[in-house]
Amino acid sequence: MPMPKDRGRKRIPRKTPGGKQAFLIEKGKRGIAACAACKNQLQGTTTKRNVAKSMRTPSRLFGGNMCAKCTEKVISIAALVESNELRTADVDLKYREKVKQLVGEK
Numbered sequence: 001m002p003m004p005k006d007r008g009r010k011r012i013p014r015k016t017p018g019g020k021q022a023f024l025i026e027k028g029k030r031g032i033a034a035c036a037a038c039k040n041q042l043q044g045t046t047t048k049r050n051v052a053k054s055m056r057t058p059s060r061l062f063g064g065n066m067c068a069k070c071t072e073k074v075i076s077i078a079a080l081v082e083s084n085e086l087r088t089a090d091v092d093l094k095y096r097e098k099v100k101q102l103v104g105e106k
């Protein structure tokens, strides 16, 4: 029985090493990575699998999740929140979750 997420996927018949008939479930296509805050397409990301290290998602803070500009903003806002110059509740909604992550609030 396929898992619910695999029900719509294409099944390819294959034989197992033991000679039994089994189905290989085709992997879905990856979507294009977009910034969590501004929704722009992320640079330095790929939809392909098994690519060279230089083509993989950046390993920095929020790499593959937010663009460099938004990351910069979030870091500066988080610094203001930590020094009690700004409350988390006053932070723009699109940055709030990430600021909370950086500051360590829940």
Ligand SMILES: [Zn+2]
Pocket: 035, 036, 037, 038, 039, 040, 066, 067, 068, 069, 070, 071
């Ligand atoms: Zn962005």
